[in-house]
Amino acid sequence: MSCTTYKVEVDGCVDGVKTIGVDLYAGLQGATGASGLSIVGATGASGLSVIGATGASGVSVIGATGSTGPASTVPGATGATGPMPSNASGTFQTTRFSADGTASAYGPLTGYQATDTGAQYLVQLDGVEQDPDPTNGAFVIAANQVSFASAPASGVQIVVRRLNITLA
Helix, strand or coil: CCCCEEEEEEEEEECCEEEEEEEEECCCCCCCCCCCCCCCCCCCCCCCCCCCCCCCCCCCCCCCCCCCCCCCCCCCCCCCCCCCCCCEEEEEEEEEEECCCCCCEECCCCCCCCCCCHHHEEEEECCEECCCCCCCCCEEEECCEEEECCCCCCCCEEEEEEEEEEEC
């Protein structure tokens, strides 16, 4: 086995640190020695990790969705009536009465026709329009007279207007 020669030279000082230069002269290489000392310390515990409990989910109520029902066969409400033809005209035929406090029916009515219903009439008691509903209304038109469920008070002004439409 041969020797290895080492030559060490001090080169100087850089930023306060001593520097050296080493020249190595190697001859035959000998057997590899044991590995040098290796110090590995134990790995420390992981840093602190705090995870709180997860809260309960909020209330969610979703009911079952049913299927869409069949199309309706019941007709809907009728829309507004369109404009009158230019050859039509309408007038009100007005009849006035003064209530006597005892009678509940007044007539004859101007322009009355046997086929008339309350729908063609506007009836007012002292300027207050009355409901023409045949079931729950305040008046009924029949037999050429207007009839009330009870007699209007004495002196109440009764105005009955019938809409008369003519086509020219």
